[in-house]
Amino acid sequence: MHNNGDSEQAIREATGLSETELSDLIANQAGLPGQNANVPAAIPAIDVPVVALPVTGALQELIDWAAAHPTASVRSRAARITADLCELSERRDSEAAQREAEDKVARAKAELERAQEELRTVKASTRTTTAAATAPTPIRAGIGSGRTREELAAVRTWARENGHQVADAGMVPKRVLQAYDVAHQAPVRKAG
Template sequence: MFTDWTEALEAEALPLDLNPAQQLAAAARVTARSSRDKDDMALLLDVLGLPTDTDTLTALLPLIPETGDAPTMTNTPAAPALSAFEAMAISMHNNGDSEQAIREATGLSETELSDLIANHVLGLPRAAADAPTTDVPVVALPVSNALQELIDWATAHPTASVRSRAARITSDLSELSERRDSEAAQREAEAEAKVAKARAELEKAQEELRTVKAGTRTTTAAATAPTPIRAGLGSGRTREELAAVRTWARANDHQVADAGMVPKRVLKAYDAAHQAPVRKAG
């Protein structure tokens, strides 16, 4: 879109068979006229893939429009000059590009792009844009030097939208830092709770093990105690006990038969040797 009739006539007079060099030169001139300053012009030329060498920038510098920073006698404030990225966004919008494509190409946020289109394309009232802006203080965060330098640069930028973006980024970083610390504290508390639970279960298991061991010792002592001689017919001893008596008698030079009754003298000697009470035969 041309801003005056002279530019339209110049464009109409251009030949249709331009060579690439002429096309690049024409694009560079249009870019320079849409730039706010030398830095914006260099950035936009680089984005469009146009030459950005020192000679080209020096030749295009006179084409950059005046920003109107000098004080004027008029009471109506002049509209702020568009940056290279804002001019590029308006051009892409006029060409029918989607908002997503425009934001990706220019780096503008959704709010900035909406305000730009409303103010410079739709012609809506600029009350919000003209209202005095209040700079949000940037809170220092434990970030890298490069990131902190970038935030400091954006905070001191003359463009209000850049300063607002720096404030939003700082706020987001602060919120993320608080959330990280909160989640870390929660994970630490959960880990401590798990350790305490595991320690309690271990102590309980050790107590049960000690109880089992104490019960095992009692059972073993009862199992190793001498078996009392049961009263019954004859000698009152079972076949197994009589067999043990015969084995002991032979080992101690007592004469016993392989079967039948065991003499009482042998039984008494056996009982005396094993400190067992002498039992009378039935």
């Protein structure tokens, strides 16, 4: 990485090496004494964490070989590759979870649309059934005698002839209607 022109900070982040360890490695490659003069001349193996990834056996063997390699640049490449593979795996898993959530939302929206259509159908059939079940009613349902104009004219005529006071228009009092009904009932024969 150092030979490729990467900054020391980038190298430390990618490999997990401390500043001292990185300086010693760079110095050892150049043949200079490092900051830690007590380090033997041979390059020590540095523990680079190797994360188990869902990779093929051959690829995992290659990464394991590179992570244990005595050359720091090979180990650093193994660390970089491992980090990249981890990042790619996380991204793949994240995108798969996102797709699954989007599919779940789409299914829920479709189910909601079906339920709303069913509700509209039920409401429409209820309106049709209610409208068909009830005959047209007069505008003033529940008010008045329920008699035609001709019947009311006959009631008024009878009422005047029999001493009841009634107006020429408007409602006929209930007592007058009842008296008219009593007077015009067919006589009931007694059983006998």
